[in-house]
Amino acid sequence: MKKNYRIAVLPGDGIGPEIMQEAVKVLTLVGEKTGVTFTCEEARIGGIAIDTDGTPLPEETLKLAKESDAVLLGAVGGPKWDQNPGHLRPETGLLGIRKGLGLFANIRPANMHSSLVDASTLKPEVVSGVDLIVVRELTGGIYFGEKKRYDGPNGEVAEDQCIYNEQEIERIIRVSFDIARKRQKRVVSVDKANVLESSRLWRKVAERVAADYPDVELTHQLVDSCAMQLVRDPKQFDVIVTENMFGDILSDQAAMLTGSIGMLSSASLAAGSFGLFEPVHGSAPDIAGKGIANPLATILSVAMMLRLSLEMDEAADAVEKAVWAVLEAGHRTGDIAADRSKAIGTLEMGQLVRDELNKILN
Numbered sequence: 001m002k003k004n005y006r007i008a009v010l011p012g013d014g015i016g017p018e019i020m021q022e023a024v025k026v027l028t029l030v031g032e033k034t035g036v037t038f039t040c041e042e043a044r045i046g047g048i049a050i051d052t053d054g055t056p057l058p059e060e061t062l063k064l065a066k067e068s069d070a071v072l073l074g075a076v077g078g079p080k081w082d083q084n085p086g087h088l089r090p091e092t093g094l095l096g097i098r099k100g101l102g103l104f105a106n107i108r109p110a111n112m113h114s115s116l117v118d119a120s121t122l123k124p125e126v127v128s129g130v131d132l133i134v135v136r137e138l139t140g141g142i143y144f145g146e147k148k149r150y151d152g153p154n155g156e157v158a159e160d161q162c163i164y165n166e167q168e169i170e171r172i173i174r175v176s177f178d179i180a181r182k183r184q185k186r187v188v189s190v191d192k193a194n195v196l197e198s199s200r201l202w203r204k205v206a207e208r209v210a211a212d213y214p215d216v217e218l219t220h221q222l223v224d225s226c227a228m229q230l231v232r233d234p235k236q237f238d239v240i241v242t243e244n245m246f247g248d249i250l251s252d253q254a255a256m257l258t259g260s261i262g263m264l265s266s267a268s269l270a271a272g273s274f275g276l277f278e279p280v281h282g283s284a285p286d287i288a289g290k291g292i293a294n295p296l297a298t299i300l301s302v303a304m305m306l307r308l309s310l311e312m313d314e315a316a317d318a319v320e321k322a323v324w325a326v327l328e329a330g331h332r333t334g335d336i337a338a339d340r341s342k343a344i345g346t347l348e349m350g351q352l353v354r355d356e357l358n359k360i361l362n
């Protein structure tokens with residue numbers, strides 16, 4: 001563990017700055033309590049960068065991220081920019097920073113905290129005790145394949161190419177097995193091998209890698225069936241590993257098992273310990289500027305950063321404990337409140353977490 005860390009802070013758009021403010025305050029408190037200095041340097045990404053710099057990923061943002069020990073990101077996008085064809089192309093914005101930093105492994109845990117069972121729209125007996133991780137390949141597949149638009153005999157044609165090579169598949173499968181080894185030792189590899197060639201290669205590589213992990217059970221599920229099983233019996237899952245787009249969809253679905261997408265944190269890791277940490281949710285334009293967004297997914301992303309990139313496991317545990325304590329005491333933002341009239345705002349939720357953290361780290 002070092003005594004000084006440089007953290008690139010990219011609040012982004014919509015609720016991004018609101019939730020990021022609370023996350024940075026939590027990180028600052030961790031610094032004060034542990035004697036570690038976090039130098040947080042802010043930079044623009046997403047819509048705000050399009051407006052100010054004319055590009056969603058200014059060069060200095062990528063440079064800052066590369067020079068930092070870890071990156072914290074809020075959310076990007078919104079109706080004003082989503083039609084801009086450059087905004088989410090492979091080389092720009094969120095996808096550009098993922099590729100530019102080599103963040104191939106996206107880790108998205110979905111744990112149902114016991115005090116939040118009532119926030120889920122699913123039956124308590126189905127969701128209580130859910131504890132799974134979606135390991136999503138993040139820098140390949142259809143997101144990054146060649147895109148084309150041209151005129152054909154039946155009108156305009158659009159193409160998105162989906163490509164995976166063995167090396168890309170192998171490294172993400174290994175990440176999932178390494179994680180499973182420390183958990184229930186069960187990996188479900190999700191694909192569409194009955195239709196897609198890229199999925200057939202995925203399955204072949206998964207089988208090959210599994211031979212190196214005899215202690216971990218590997219099963220395969222087709223993505224449509226997995227989507228169904230996630231809602232029917234989510235407790236069957238320990239680690240799900242899958243390609244980029246399937247992981248995007250399944251992780252939002254898994255988020256709802258836990259009550260709200262406002263609870264789900266994520267880590268996007270490169271080889272080694274460098275990572276970018278962000279909530280799974282987006283910029284929530286419908287609630288931006290109202291001060292009601294749930295900051296817990298971003299605060300829990302800080303915990304993931306402390307554990308996975310900064311070797312500060314104890315501080316990570318403390319942040320998580322503080323979040324659970326606040327929930328156990330019954331405090332809720334609107335997205336997780338059974339009674340919305342009693343919901344608290346973003347700032348209040350952040351303050352409550354820091355109050356608990358103060359007690360835990362004393």
Ligand SMILES: NC(=O)c1ccc[n+]([C@@H]2O[C@H](COP(=O)([O-])OP(=O)(O)OC[C@H]3O[C@@H](n4cnc5c(N)ncnc54)[C@H](O)[C@@H]3O)[C@@H](O)[C@H]2O)c1
Pocket residue numbers: 015019074075076077078079082094261262278279280281282283284285286287292293294295297335
């Ligand atoms: N990683 C990212 O930056 C990221 C991820 C997903 C979507 N997006 C972008 O965000 C924009 C909006 O997308 P969307 O509406 O499909 O998804 P979203 O996740 O922003 O919002 C979906 C719903 O969840 C709610 N929600 C999300 N986060 C919340 C929070 N912290 N607290 C309370 N409620 C919350 C929103 O109010 C909305 O009703 C789009 O431009 C999209 O491209 C960005």
Ligand SMILES: CC(C)[C@H](C(=O)O)[C@@H](O)C(=O)O
Pocket residue numbers: 077088094095248280282
């Ligand atoms: C905004 C979008 C490009 C992004 C993705 O699809 O990866 C988001 O949905 C996510 O899950 O982080």
Ligand SMILES: [Mg+2]
Pocket residue numbers: 248249252280
């Ligand atoms: Mg998504």
